[in-house]
Amino acid sequence: QKEVEQNSGPLSVPEGAIASLNCTYSDRGSQSFFWYRQYSGKSPELIMFIYSNGDKEDGRFTAQLNKASQYVSLLIRDSQPSDSATYLCAPKTGANNLFFGTGTRLTVIP
Amino acid sequence: DVKVTQSSRYLVKRTGEKVFLECVQDMDHENMFWYRQDPGLGLRLIYFSYDVKMKEKGDIPEGYSVSREKKERFSLILESASTNQTSMYLCASSPREFSKGREQFFGPGTRLTVL
Numbered sequence: 001q002k003e004v005e006q007n008s009g010p011l012s013v014p015e016g017a018i019a020s021l022n023c024t025y026s027d028r029g030s031q032s033f034f035w036y037r038q039y040s041g042k043s044p045e046l047i048m049f050i051y052s053n054g055d056k057e058d059g060r061f062t063a064q065l066n067k068a069s070q071y072v073s074l075l076i077r078d079s080q081p082s083d084s085a086t087y088l089c090a091p092k093t094g095a096n097n098l099f100f101g102t103g104t105r106l107t108v109i110p
Numbered sequence: 111d112v113k114v115t116q117s118s119r120y121l122v123k124r125t126g127e128k129v130f131l132e133c134v135q136d137m138d139h140e141n142m143f144w145y146r147q148d149p150g151l152g153l154r155l156i157y158f159s160y161d162v163k164m165k166e167k168g169d170i171p172e173g174y175s176v177s178r179e180k181k182e183r184f185s186l187i188l189e190s191a192s193t194n195q196t197s198m199y200l201c202a203s204s205p206r207e208f209s210k211g212r213e214q215f216f217g218p219g220t221r222l223t224v225l
Contacts, residue, residue, distance in 0.1 A: 008150075034213070043200055043216035044153070088153065097143075097168075098214060102152035 002027050004101035006089050012107045019076040021104050023089030026070065030091035033065060033072045034098060038086045048074060079108045113137070114217035116201050122223045129188040131220050133201030140206040142184035143214070144168075144176060146197040153200065159184055160206065191224045198222075 003026040013019045025033075032051040036044035050056045050063040050072065062075040072091075076083055086105045090098040117132035135142065143158040145168075155168030157176040165176050173195060177185045184203075188195055198221050204214035 043219050045216070046213040049213070097155065097158065099155075100145075100153035102150065 002093060002099045004089055004091060004099055006087075006101040006104045008102060009105040010107050011104055012109055013079050015079060015081060015108055015110050017079050019079045019083065019106055019108070021074040021076075021087050021089075021106065023072045023074075023101055024070055025072070025089075025091045025099075027091060027093050027099070028067075028070065030093055030099075032092040033063070034090040034092065035061075035063060035074045036088040036090060036100075038088060038103065040085070044088055076106075079106075081108045081110050084108050114201055114203050114215050116199075116217040116220050118220050119218060120221050120223075122225065123188075123191050124225050125192060127188075127191050127224075129191050129222065129224075131186040131188075131199055131201075131222070133184045133186070133203075133217055134182055135184075135203040135215070135217075136182065137203060137205075137215070138181070139203040139215075140181075141204045141214075142178065143202040143204075144174075144184065144186045145200045145202065146170070147200055147219075148197050156186065191222075193224050196222060196224045 005024045035048040037047045038044040048063045050065045056063045060077045064073045086103040088103045089101040093099045114135045144156045145153045147153050159165045159178040175187045200219045201217040
């Protein structure tokens with residue numbers, strides 16, 4: 001049974017702070033991990049992917065992966081009100097499928 | 111500019127009707143997907159297709175069927191719509207291998223209401 005656990009939130013952080021979004025997954029065979037951002041009423045869009053243990057940075061976003069602990073996280077530095085959205089964690093399972101978590105709703109307070 | 115389009119943004123149907131949701135992508139992607147998204151349940155995979163005329167069941171295929179006669183088009187069919195199929199339906203497409211930065215793109219979604 002595949003499972004992806006995310007804290008549903010809402011997670012509230014003040015503008016300029018670091019937002020930390022966490023995700024655990026059950027499928028040890030997952031090798032690649034994707035983070036999608038979904039604004040209310042819109043479809044998901046990819047913001048980060050990671051497939052090696054450790055950190056991967058892209059602008060204000062850092063993805064962290066620990067396969068031994070089956071844990072992946074997304075850090076957003078210098079959070080902006082425009083970062084307010086739901087963030088979906090999605091390990092790649094099988095040949096080419098993503099299994100999505102239910103998402104964490106982030107609110108950045110001006 | 112990559113694009114996945116869906117035939118309708120909003121759709122209202124009656125119980126028992128046959129419903130067709132159409133999805134078209136212009137990126138020459140091999141893989142296409144249909145998801146439904148419900149509050150508290152997240153995105154759940156209904157069906158996917160990795161080639162023309164090929165289809166695979168996802169996690170919740172019951173009550174649905176699909177058709178892929180052309181590479182760019184993937185249709186979701188509700189043979190006899192029921193109220194528990196009221197949901198947001200999202201189509202997506204991706205290259206055959208979508209790790210290492212080659213991503214899955216989503217369409218704008220169809221909000222289906224079954225009365």
